[in-house]
Amino acid sequence: MSLYVLTMALMGMGIYALIAKRHIIKKIIGIVTMEYAINLFLILIGYRTDGIAPIQDSQISAVELAARAVDPLPQALVLTSIVIGLGTLALMASLAIKLYEKYKTFDMSEINRLRG
Amino acid sequence: MNLKELSQDESLGMTIIVKTIARLVMSFIILFGCYIILYGHITPGGGFAGGVIIAIAYVLMMLTFGGKVAMAKLDNFWASMWDNIGALAFVVLGFLGLTGGHFFLNFINHGTPGTLISAGIIPLANISIAIKVGAALYAIFIGLSVYGRLVTEEEK
Amino acid sequence: MIAIFHVLLGFMIIGSAVAIESRNMLSAVIAVGAVGFGVSLMFLFLGAPDIAITQVIVEVLSLIILIRATTYADNRSIEKKIDSFATITGLFFLGFFVMATVWAFRDITPFGEPLMTVSKRYLAGTAAETGAVNAVAGVILDYRAYDTLGEAMVLFTSVLGAFVILRRRGKKAIEEEDSEQFGILTD
Numbered sequence: 001m002s003l004y005v006l007t008m009a010l011m012g013m014g015i016y017a018l019i020a021k022r023h024i025i026k027k028i029i030g031i032v033t034m035e036y037a038i039n040l041f042l043i044l045i046g047y048r049t050d051g052i053a054p055i056q057d058s059q060i061s062a063v064e065l066a067a068r069a070v071d072p073l074p075q076a077l078v079l080t081s082i083v084i085g086l087g088t089l090a091l092m093a094s095l096a097i098k099l100y101e102k103y104k105t106f107d108m109s110e111i112n113r114l115r116g
Numbered sequence: 117m118n119l120k121e122l123s124q125d126e127s128l129g130m131t132i133i134v135k136t137i138a139r140l141v142m143s144f145i146i147l148f149g150c151y152i153i154l155y156g157h158i159t160p161g162g163g164f165a166g167g168v169i170i171a172i173a174y175v176l177m178m179l180t181f182g183g184k185v186a187m188a189k190l191d192n193f194w195a196s197m198w199d200n201i202g203a204l205a206f207v208v209l210g211f212l213g214l215t216g217g218h219f220f221l222n223f224i225n226h227g228t229p230g231t232l233i234s235a236g237i238i239p240l241a242n243i244s245i246a247i248k249v250g251a252a253l254y255a256i257f258i259g260l261s262v263y264g265r266l267v268t269e270e271e272k
Numbered sequence: 273m274i275a276i277f278h279v280l281l282g283f284m285i286i287g288s289a290v291a292i293e294s295r296n297m298l299s300a301v302i303a304v305g306a307v308g309f310g311v312s313l314m315f316l317f318l319g320a321p322d323i324a325i326t327q328v329i330v331e332v333l334s335l336i337i338l339i340r341a342t343t344y345a346d347n348r349s350i351e352k353k354i355d356s357f358a359t360i361t362g363l364f365f366l367g368f369f370v371m372a373t374v375w376a377f378r379d380i381t382p383f384g385e386p387l388m389t390v391s392k393r394y395l396a397g398t399a400a401e402t403g404a405v406n407a408v409a410g411v412i413l414d415y416r417a418y419d420t421l422g423e424a425m426v427l428f429t430s431v432l433g434a435f436v437i438l439r440r441r442g443k444k445a446i447e448e449e450d451s452e453q454f455g456i457l458t459d
Contacts, residue, residue: 003274003383006281008373010288012366017292020362022355025297025342029304032334033288036311039327043318046391049273049384053319054407055160056399058230066395069407070319071386073394076411078323080423083164083249086330087430090256093341094434097260100344109355152325157404160321162412168329175336199431203424210421220417226403235403238413241420248424252431253333259438260340 003044011037024096024106031092035085039078046071122185129182138180145173149246156242157235163242167249174254183262195255202248209241276317284310297342305335322408 014037017030047070054072056065096106103111122128123135146169153166178186213221220237227234284307291303308331315324381387394415395407404410412420 001377001380001383003277003281004377004380005370005374006278006285009366009370010281010285012369013285013288013292015369016362016366019365020355020358021292022358023297025338026292026300028338028341029291029300032304033291033307036284036307039323040311040314043315043320043323044383045381046386047318047384048386051319053160053321054395056229056405056407062396062399065407066392069395071388071391072407072411073391075320075323075408076416077419078320079162079164079326079408079412080419082323082326082330083168084423084426084430086168086253086334087256087427089334090253090260090337091430091433091437093337094260094437096341097344098437106345157406157409160406160408161325162322162406162409165322165326165329168326168333172329172333175333179336196431199428203428206421206424210417220414222402222414229399229403229405235410238402238404238409241413241417242409245420245424249427252427256431256434257337259435260337 004041007037007041007044010040022108024099024108027108028089028092028096032085032089035081035088039081039085042074042078042081046074119181119185122181128185130180134180138176142173142177145176146170149173149250153242153246154232154239157238158230158232163245164249166242167246168253170246170250171253171257174250175257178257178261187258187262190254192255192258195251195258198247198251199255202244202246202251205244206241206248209237209244213237273317277314280310280314280317284314298339301335301338301342304338305331308334322406 011034014030014032014034017033018027021027021030048068051070052065052068054065054069054075056062060068099111100106103114105111119139123132123139126132129135149166149169151166152161152169153163156162156166174186174190177189210220213219213223216223222236222238224236226236229235233239287303287307287310291300291307294300294303308327312324312327312331315321315327394411398407398410399405402410402414404414
């Protein structure tokens with residue numbers, strides 16, 4: 001239970017960075033931290049104490065694997081989510097570069113004031 | 117476009133030590149990526165990790181040798197073409213399952229589990245996903261680093 | 273084993289605090305890289321080697337992209353005057369979020385005993401029905417292949433969006449030279 005609360009504290013720090021900071025790269029760092037925290041939380045839900053990885057060698061049977069392995073379903077969803085996070089980061093970085101070229105600053109409150 | 121001669125050229129890209137090491141290591145990175153893709157149904161790995169590893173090999177070449185050499189090896193037109201080919205191959209594999217019953221049916225013979233050629237459609241889907249992800253990430257990197265600067269040089 | 277998890281989570285929280293509060297932007301980005309490697313180590317200890325490999329590789333590439341975006345300008349952060357309204361609101365939401373999770377997680381399954389209502393069938397049938405020994409590969413490419421198709425579409429769209437944003441010249445300037453080239457990029 002304390003592990004869940006610590007993971008959600010990591011996500012809360014990401015939310016704080018997204019709201020309270022003005023530099024656009026700090027906001028991107030906040031979003032990336034939120035993604036790490038959520039993926040970690042999903043894998044923590046599916047963990048079994050003293051469990052083995054869900055790969056069936058030749059020494060183990062299928063029924064025994066179902067009784068001893070960790071949950072493979074959150075792992076499949078998190079695998080997709082990690083690669084989508086990379087695509088999102090590429091899009092955010094290109095937006096930041098374009099904003100810098102137009103307004104010559106990374107400060108979001110200045111950009112809000114200038115308005116083109 | 118011989119990489120061995122280009123690594124002796126002092127004015128292109130990074131220093132000579134970095135270029136020689138990158139030239140020697142690139143083929144091993146691609147080999148490791150192919151291993152992770154092909155054995156994706158037996159050991160951990162799969163199409164996504166292997167595709168990103170192959171993209172990292174090309175990004176290494178772009179970082180050490182400069183934008184022009186990397187674009188001569190694989191320019192942005194061919195990067196987006198490989199992206200399209202990978203996505204199309206995955207969808208075609210899905211539609212071919214309609215011959216057996218439903219979409220994405222595993223219709224090839226399964227074989228014995230644990231060997232390299234087994235699990236029907238899964239190695240082919242791994243290969244097409246790897247091509248798609250690798251080409252897409254390399255194309256993003258071209259757009260971020262080389263693309264804007266090339267166009268401004270043409271405008272001058 | 274639980275002690276290792278607590279130590280790694282503490283390292284990650286300290287690392288992200290350094291990343292968020294640091295003045296030098298380059299050290300903030302490198303601290304994000306350290307947090308990412310800590311996440312990958314934690315995945316390995318939680319019995320998910322597939323995810324650990326993918327997280328390390330994606331971490332390396334996202335560090336390269338972030339450094340490319342950061343060194344576009346000078347290295348310093350811009351916190352000359354402290355925006356008190358935004359800071360207080362941010363801290364309030366952080367505290368509210370943590371309290372809401374403590375209240376909402378009273379009925380969650382205790383750590384170490386997963387429910388596994390569907391996964392029993394996936395684990396028992398992965399060698400017989402799909403032929404793949406790796407259960408995660410069997411799930412993402414045979415039992416749930418639609419999700420992989422959706423992920424391929426999302427990656428395709430994000431590459432398209434990045435190219436549209438980074439286009440250098442406007443539409444009118446390139447229409448004259450557009451005749452012979454074809455493909456996604458037209459300038």
